[in-house]
Amino acid sequence: MPPAKQTKSTSTVPQRQHVLVVKRHHLLVRWSHWLNVPILLGLVLSGISIYWSSPVYQHKPDPTTGNFDVAADIGIWLCAHVPGLHRYSDSPDWIYNHLSLGPGMLALALRLHWLCAYSFMVNGMVYVAGLLLGGGWRSLLPRRTDLFDALRMFRYYIGFPFAKLLRRKWRHPRFNTKYNALQRAAYFSVPVAGCLSVATGWAIHKPMQLHWLAAILGGYNAARVWHFWLLWIYIVFLVPHLILVLADGWDTLRSMIVGWSTRLEPPAVIAHEQ
């Protein structure tokens, strides 16, 4: 539908009563996006509880304490060096007490992990269905110009705080696409990481019936290491994701809750014009 005709029609009605909007995200994409918050939180917390029972990263037991877990070493180091943690009574368990459901609850952590893992797979299918039904998948595909554009965006983000401090104008690079190259790289790779988490999860959950899957990933032990490090992709993604969405303002957040956006042009251009 040519948008020009509609733009014309707005000029005939009072600006106050009517507003032009675009649909940013399909209903199923929005639902699966928010459902991922409790599901991924449950997977990470129960996952680190499961990790406790047999850590991937171990060393020879310490002759005095008997400790062999690198995560426990980190907890001991934190409690010795971070002010305010000196009185923490259980320093080897600090990591597990703060980043997991807790140590020593393998049976419960496994049950929660399976519950969340099956929910995660169903939710992933809902997300893909939403991408297909809403046509949003096209905005996620990598482009030939992405590497150069990603560098431009990177330069923009690095320079932004300094420009603000110096009260200088700092222009947002122009794009005529829904996402800029960095966003596209992030929103494309997180679902890929999700698929890899599921694949490595099945490889270590069913290493006999699905032994070919573990073999592709370099064997059972390698699949465990992959599964562990994939968890950090979500955490590395989450920090800038939260900061940038909050910095971008209400319209972006609303578009993921309600679906509609009043930013008719790609957000990057709007931000530049402001």
Added chain:
Amino acid sequence: MKKLENFFAEQPPRKIEMVRARLHQLTRRDVLLFGAGAVAALAGGGFLLPRETLNRLGVRRSMDSPGKEWFLNRALRIDDDVAEALYSANRRVPTYTKSQITPLKNNYNGATPDPGYISGWNLILDGLASGLSVSLDIRNLTSRFSLQEQITRLVCVEGWSAVAWWAGLRFDDLIRAYSPVSQAKWALVESSVNLDAYGNPDPYFMSLDLATARHPQTLLATHFNGQPLTVDHGAPLRLLVPVKLGLKNVKAISRISYFAEEPRDYWAERGYSRYDGI
């Protein structure tokens, strides 16, 4: 070619005219719904999370309910059903060469039993078609049945694994020699000599479906690394079932009984799954 490119090309968003009040109404509705969802997620977390975790978060009140156990067991049963559907009697697990063998630790859950039991050891078979109870000693077993060697991976529920070299008789051969009652679908494999962490008797009992017991790589192992089993590894006879988690691989078996209904299982009673297929 052009058509294909257009198919993959990002399309400009369709602009729609909306009454401002309608947008506000939709926004209000969905934000309220979102808030309700957030509250529901918090309530779900309070319902499902372990008490220790909630205590650490400052929730002192006990939130345990029978519904919680039921719900989590339900999730566990779904996973067990998936495992059972994945199982195939003809699928062999990978085998390894001697150069790939890795150390296997003694993972007795409690204390390792005193070796005194070995001299008077017998294997009791119950629930047989003959209606009799059969008692076999180790020489009986090793001389009557041919021993099979295999180097397979043992995977623990905790996450570690070990490639180990075993030899033993096939469980299937024992079932053929001493047929279970005709309706039997389950074996109960017990070790009466198992101890808890304080060294007190803590008999171990484990359910095994007969389909898995009949798998060609399910052994009643008598040898480890080419030597007769030591006490650490369940002398004189242990179960080796590589298609199951390590906790199903009962050490120092004292009795095998056959049942039509699923028998009790030591770790299932402690919150783990009961099928444990991997």
